[in-house]
Amino acid sequence: MKISRTSAGLAGIAVLLLSTAATAQTAPSAAELAQQGDDPAWAITEGLTTEIGPRQAATEAEAAARRWGVKRLTEMGFQNVREEPFMMQTWVRGAEEATLVGPFQPQKLHITALGTSASTGPKGLEGDVVYFASYDALVAAPDNLVKGKIVFIDHQMKAAQDGSGYGQYGRARFTGANVAAKKGAVAVVIRSIGTDSHRNPHTGGTNFEAGVKPIPAGALSNPDADQLVRQWKRVEAGRAAAPLRLKLLLTPRNLGQQRSGNVIAEVAGSDPTASPVIVACHLDSWDLGTGAIDDAAGCGIITAAAKHVMTAGQPRRTIRILWAGAEEVGVFGGKAYFDAHGREKHAVALESDFGADRVWRVDFKLPDSAKALSDRIAAAVAPFGVVRGKQPANGGADIGSLVAAGVPAIDLAQDGTRYFDLHHTPDDTLDKIDPAQLRQNVTVWAATLAILANSTNAELP
Amino acid sequence: MKISRTSAGLAGIAVLLLSTAATAQTAPSAAELAQQGDDPAWAITEGLTTEIGPRQAATEAEAAARRWGVKRLTEMGFQNVREEPFMMQTWVRGAEEATLVGPFQPQKLHITALGTSASTGPKGLEGDVVYFASYDALVAAPDNLVKGKIVFIDHQMKAAQDGSGYGQYGRARFTGANVAAKKGAVAVVIRSIGTDSHRNPHTGGTNFEAGVKPIPAGALSNPDADQLVRQWKRVEAGRAAAPLRLKLLLTPRNLGQQRSGNVIAEVAGSDPTASPVIVACHLDSWDLGTGAIDDAAGCGIITAAAKHVMTAGQPRRTIRILWAGAEEVGVFGGKAYFDAHGREKHAVALESDFGADRVWRVDFKLPDSAKALSDRIAAAVAPFGVVRGKQPANGGADIGSLVAAGVPAIDLAQDGTRYFDLHHTPDDTLDKIDPAQLRQNVTVWAATLAILANSTNAELP
Numbered sequence: 001m002k003i004s005r006t007s008a009g010l011a012g013i014a015v016l017l018l019s020t021a022a023t024a025q026t027a028p029s030a031a032e033l034a035q036q037g038d039d040p041a042w043a044i045t046e047g048l049t050t051e052i053g054p055r056q057a058a059t060e061a062e063a064a065a066r067r068w069g070v071k072r073l074t075e076m077g078f079q080n081v082r083e084e085p086f087m088m089q090t091w092v093r094g095a096e097e098a099t100l101v102g103p104f105q106p107q108k109l110h111i112t113a114l115g116t117s118a119s120t121g122p123k124g125l126e127g128d129v130v131y132f133a134s135y136d137a138l139v140a141a142p143d144n145l146v147k148g149k150i151v152f153i154d155h156q157m158k159a160a161q162d163g164s165g166y167g168q169y170g171r172a173r174f175t176g177a178n179v180a181a182k183k184g185a186v187a188v189v190i191r192s193i194g195t196d197s198h199r200n201p202h203t204g205g206t207n208f209e210a211g212v213k214p215i216p217a218g219a220l221s222n223p224d225a226d227q228l229v230r231q232w233k234r235v236e237a238g239r240a241a242a243p244l245r246l247k248l249l250l251t252p253r254n255l256g257q258q259r260s261g262n263v264i265a266e267v268a269g270s271d272p273t274a275s276p277v278i279v280a281c282h283l284d285s286w287d288l289g290t291g292a293i294d295d296a297a298g299c300g301i302i303t304a305a306a307k308h309v310m311t312a313g314q315p316r317r318t319i320r321i322l323w324a325g326a327e328e329v330g331v332f333g334g335k336a337y338f339d340a341h342g343r344e345k346h347a348v349a350l351e352s353d354f355g356a357d358r359v360w361r362v363d364f365k366l367p368d369s370a371k372a373l374s375d376r377i378a379a380a381v382a383p384f385g386v387v388r389g390k391q392p393a394n395g396g397a398d399i400g401s402l403v404a405a406g407v408p409a410i411d412l413a414q415d416g417t418r419y420f421d422l423h424h425t426p427d428d429t430l431d432k433i434d435p436a437q438l439r440q441n442v443t444v445w446a447a448t449l450a451i452l453a454n455s456t457n458a459e460l461p
Numbered sequence: 462m463k464i465s466r467t468s469a470g471l472a473g474i475a476v477l478l479l480s481t482a483a484t485a486q487t488a489p490s491a492a493e494l495a496q497q498g499d500d501p502a503w504a505i506t507e508g509l510t511t512e513i514g515p516r517q518a519a520t521e522a523e524a525a526a527r528r529w530g531v532k533r534l535t536e537m538g539f540q541n542v543r544e545e546p547f548m549m550q551t552w553v554r555g556a557e558e559a560t561l562v563g564p565f566q567p568q569k570l571h572i573t574a575l576g577t578s579a580s581t582g583p584k585g586l587e588g589d590v591v592y593f594a595s596y597d598a599l600v601a602a603p604d605n606l607v608k609g610k611i612v613f614i615d616h617q618m619k620a621a622q623d624g625s626g627y628g629q630y631g632r633a634r635f636t637g638a639n640v641a642a643k644k645g646a647v648a649v650v651i652r653s654i655g656t657d658s659h660r661n662p663h664t665g666g667t668n669f670e671a672g673v674k675p676i677p678a679g680a681l682s683n684p685d686a687d688q689l690v691r692q693w694k695r696v697e698a699g700r701a702a703a704p705l706r707l708k709l710l711l712t713p714r715n716l717g718q719q720r721s722g723n724v725i726a727e728v729a730g731s732d733p734t735a736s737p738v739i740v741a742c743h744l745d746s747w748d749l750g751t752g753a754i755d756d757a758a759g760c761g762i763i764t765a766a767a768k769h770v771m772t773a774g775q776p777r778r779t780i781r782i783l784w785a786g787a788e789e790v791g792v793f794g795g796k797a798y799f800d801a802h803g804r805e806k807h808a809v810a811l812e813s814d815f816g817a818d819r820v821w822r823v824d825f826k827l828p829d830s831a832k833a834l835s836d837r838i839a840a841a842v843a844p845f846g847v848v849r850g851k852q853p854a855n856g857g858a859d860i861g862s863l864v865a866a867g868v869p870a871i872d873l874a875q876d877g878t879r880y881f882d883l884h885h886t887p888d889d890t891l892d893k894i895d896p897a898q899l900r901q902n903v904t905v906w907a908a909t910l911a912i913l914a915n916s917t918n919a920e921l922p
Contacts, residue, residue: 050691051701053561053568064566100514105525107514107751110887198659199750199887223890227751230511230891240512289660290568290688426571426660429684430691 029312030305031380031447034439040307041300041442042435044072045356048283048299049290049430057284057326058090058258065283069263069299069323076307078265078321085261086336088326091116093287094251098189098218101126102245104231109224111189112288113250114173115205115329118214120187124249125150125216127186131232135172138179147184150246151176152191154229159195162361163354163416169193170204177206177217187216187248191225196421199223203286204424205329216250260284260325262333265303267310269318269453275345275460276318277452278407279306279445280334280398281352282327289428293419297433297441298352299323305445315453317347324398327353328424331397338401347460348408348452351396352445355422356433357415359386359444365393365409366460373451373459377410380447384440389413408460410452412444490773491766492841492908495900501768502761502903503896505533506817509744509760510751510891518745518787519551519719526744530724530760530784537768539726539782546722547797549787552577554748555712559650559679562587563706565692570685572650573749574711575634576666576790579675581648585710586611586677588647592693596633599640608645611707612637613652615690620656623822624815624877630654631665638667638678648677648709652686657882660684664747665885666790677711721745721786723794726764728771730779730914736806736921737779738913739868740767740906741795741859742813743788750889754880758894758902759813760784766906776914778808785859788814789885792858799862808921809869809913812857813906816883817894818876820847820905826854826870827921834912834920838871841908845901850874869921871913873905 048055048065055065066083073081098111127150132138134155138146153176157169172190180188192202201221208214220228234240263283269276281298285291306319324333348366362381364374378388393411395403403409415437422428452460509516509526516526527544534542559572591610593599599607599614614637618630633651641649653663662682669675681689695701724744730737742759746752767780785794809827823842825835839849854872856864864870876898883889913921 046691050565050688050695052566053688061566061568104512105514105522107522197888197892199661199890200659223888223892226892227511227514227890230507234511427658427684429658429660429688431658431684431687 030308030450031443033308033311034305034443034446039304039439040076041304041438044300044303045292045296045433045438046430047072048296049292053290054287055283055285055291056092056287057329057332058088058260059092062260062284062325066261066263066325069283073263073265073303077310079268081265083261083263084336084340085259086332087257088260088332090255090258091329092253092255094119094253095249096218097249098220099247100228100231101247103235103241109227110199110201110221111218112201112203113252114177114203114217114219116208116214117206117217117250117252119251119253120216120248122251124247125187126245126247128243129232129246135176138176141183143183146180149185150248151180151185151188152228153188154191154225157193157195157420159417159420161415161417162413163419166193166420173204173206173219175207177215178208178212181208181212181215185215189246190219192219192221194222194420194423194425197222198427200425200427202424203288216248218248218250260332262325262337263323265321267306267315267319269316270314271316274317274457275347276320277449278320278322278346278349278399278402279449280322280324280349280396282333282398283323284326284328286328286424288424288426290430291428292430292433293355293422293428294424295353297356297438301352301438301441301445304442305449308446309450309453312450315450317453319449319453322398327397331400334398334401337398342401342405346402346407348410349395349399349402350410350412351399352412353396354414354416355419356438356441357418358437358440359412360415361387361389361413363389363391363393363411363413367408370408370459373455377448377451380451381444384444386444410448412448414441491769491911492904494769494772495766495904495907500765500900501537502765502899505761505764506753506757506894506899507891508533509757510753514751515748516744516746516752517553517748518790518793519549519721520553523721523745523786527722527724527786530744534724534726534764538771540729542726544722544724545797545801546720547793548718549721549793551716551719552790553714553716555580555714556710557679558710559681560708561689561692562708564696564702570688571660571662571682572679573662573664574713575638575664575678575680577669577675578667578678578711578713580712580714581677581709583712585708586648587706587708589704590693590707596637599637602644604644607641610646611709612641612646612649613689614649615652615686618654618656618881620878620881622876622878623874624880627654627881634665634667634680636668638676639669639673642669642673642676646676650707651680653680653682655683655881655884655886658683659888661886661888663885664749677709679709679711721793723786723798724784726782728767728776728780730777731775732777735778735918736808737781738910739781739783739807739810739860739863740910741783741785741810741857743794743859744784745787745789747789747885749885749887751891752889753891753894754816754883754889755885756814758817758899762813762899762902762906765903766910769907770911770914773911778914780910780914783859788858792861795859795861798859803862803866807863807868809871810856810860810863811871811873812860813873814857815875815877816880817899817902818879819898819901820873821876822848822850822874824850824852824854824872824874828869830922831869831920834916838909838912841912842905845905847905871909873909875902
């Protein structure tokens with residue numbers, strides 16, 4: 001359903017009263033259904049991670065996941081279920097080895113390449129290591145300290161409930177390789193942007209500026225980074241012969257333009273004058289794990305909530321479900337959705353892409369007309385342990401272009417304390433999901449979505 | 462120092478009184494030293510795992526570890542520091558890949574080969590999977606169910622403080638491959654004998670009977686085993702097309718006879734009529750981790766305790782430290798020690814090979830003459846949270862031949878609740894060691910060793 005910006009203002013007082021009454025009846029029903037019935041969120045998360053597993057963007061596995069999604073969403077009774085394809089530059093992993101070759105007994109480290117890393121070539125690359133305690137220390141370093149070396153970037157990311165370390169420490173991954181390349185490094189290795197202590201390095205994209213020639217870039221697991229640092233400190237202190245030598249073998253490949261796509265489904269609303277509510281997750285995952293918390297669970301949560309609203313009775317607004325493709329590697333799906341639908345009116349946008357642990361806070365970025373609406377939502381989710389935040393909602397990657405263009409947003413913020421133990425690692429698997437917390441998500445989402453989908457045009461134009 | 466069985470009985474009442482007085486003075490000092498001073502247990506554990514890292518039996522890394530050990534033990538002031546070499550059959554890991562290839566979207570599983578596994582050859586091996594819920598179910602199965610198939614053995618090992626699940630569930634690893642091979646399986650894959658939920662499979666030895674041709678044998682991590690089981694259950698229930706297909710690539714090699722060795726050091730005792738106390742750990746490790754809990758920590762603990770006893774004053778008995786080689790792959794070091802020294806008299810044997818978590822129980826297997834001695838030890842360790850057990854001491858692998866031949870033993874049993882989260886995995890790394898618990902081990906060992914090394918010949922002949 002497409003609604004122009006101009007037609008969205010037509011709703012009058014009569015509609016407001018009608019939909020408020022409807023809200024009072026249907027909102028509890030959807031939340032109750034979410035607490036009682038069968039569990040489509042678990043079924044989707046379990047099915048997608050078991051039957052497809054890893055589903056890297058623009059690979060055959062992601063295409064299989066789209067087919068799986070269209071079939072499942074159709075079977076669940078959603079309307080307008082479809083794929084919306086797009087093309088994208090595609091990078092895939094190759095061999096991955098790192099060896100500390102001197103001055104001590106050679107030993108292997110666990111490494112994984114960062115997305116868009118260059119290849120070392122099949123024979124690998126060996127070099128002297130130069131250590132930086134942080135991304136900022138690398139930025140401040142003179143070029144001659146870096147030139148011809150393998151840069152190692154250390155840091156001390158710790159777990160936080162709101163995941164707030166990711167932006168700050170993540171710079172080592174997002175742009176550390178670019179900085180090192182510009183200073184003449186032959187390769188860059190970072191401590192994983194992660195909070196666990198297992199031999200599972202965290203992957204993720206890195207970005208080289210236009211005109212900067214990519215260099216090999218990888219992440220060590222935390223125990224492996226610890227090991228490199230202990231050896232580095234001995235060398236630095238003169239307790240072992242300099243230099244510290246590292247050998248890397250990383251052979252990723254660029255496959256050029258390949259096909260990815262979004263999967264879209266709807267709960268058709270009753271009122272053609274009402275703009276839709278969009279709820280998003282992403283269908284693709286990094287290749288190392290099976291993408292359970294990132295982001296099969298998100299797709300399970302939003303879809304289960306929409307299903308419960310649908311079962312409770314046709315809402316006034318359409319709920320549009322977006323299972324975005326290719327989020328991990330550059331939010332290509334979110335951008336493709338915006339290119340195709342950004343000129344349509346959207347009432348409000350929400351995304352679930354932060355694991356499967358419980359919702360603990362709700363944040364709003366709504367027009368002034370929606371003050372009472374936000375109060376209703378805050379009251380509806382409070383019984384499930386959700387507090388009202390003081391900061392504006394962010395929105396999330398796949399709805400980022402919509403929110404940047406002015407679409408209102410609500411964040412049902414999840415507990416991220418253990419999110420960066422698992423995110424982008426081989427350990428992102430189904431066993432990490434707590435069914436009780438997943439169900440709390442669905443309940444909170446169903447309660448919120450029922451209110452939003454029956455909100456008035458005056459509240460959300 | 463060598464003491465024959467016959468000369469050991471010469472100690473008289475005078476010696477008993479003298480050494481009892483000495484015990485009262487020196488025992489607290491050694492334990493106090495262990496609580497106060499610098500921490501040689503941490504230094505050994507950190508040094509060995511950092512500077513050598515993985516040290517598989519009869520490889521160059523294990524030889525480097527022996528050289529490292531001789532140097533370190535000499536620097537610490539121990540006497541009679543030496544290597545005692547031996548030769549052994551040696552097996553090393555190759556490529557390791559497993560892929561679920563049907564009926565679902567192909568996906569890779571994390572696998573590691575079990576010691577003595579045969580190779581699949583460089584092209585790998587593909588076959589139908591047949592599932593067994595337990596080792597016993599495989600044993601009970603008719604041959605025609607197994608012939609030509611890849612056997613998968615599942616089980617439900619859970620963590621226990623005393624590690625008691627290892628023997629029962631471990632059979633899947635110890636002899637599951639042998640059972641499967643005799644029934645005509647082409648390969649065997651087991652759920653890791655481990656209690657964690659990370660993508661790090663647990664290795665360890667498996668044993669084929671003489672006359673049974675080895676087959677490829679590997680272990681999946683717990684999340685990977687879960688994945689295989691979920692797919693198997695869909696196929697078994699007719700919800701997906703049979704059969705479940707698995708492709709394996711395991712290319713380990715046998716290197717024939719290679720050199721390994723034990724490292725031995727002593728605290729020389731003052732009384733030539735007194736038989737020595739032997740304390741053991743093992744220097745080799747599996748190749749996947751850096752062998753921090755298994756068993757660098759054990760070597761750190763026994764060595765630190767002996768050092769504290771030495772610093773507190775020369776003991777009456779010699780303390781012999783055995784850093785055994787090649788424990789993991791068949792206790793070759795323990796057997797070589799017994800071949801060389803088994804006819805010498807040993808007063809009592811102790812081993813530390815169960816991680817670095819705290820000692821929680823002390824068990825004895827001592828002659829009747831040592832009743833008062835065991836009471837003194839139980840009283841000395843009680844302040845550190847150690848309870849007296851009701852079962853006889855086991856001894857441990859490297860001193861197993863000595864104990865089987867009648868040498869008395871004491872177990873300072875460690876808390877194994879998380880031991881099988883880490884044991885034989887890539888995650889056996891230094892960061893898993895809690896320095897406070899490591900120090901408690903040293904204190905308890907120092908208190909025990911001080912009493913034992915000053916016990917009378919009447920108590921321990």
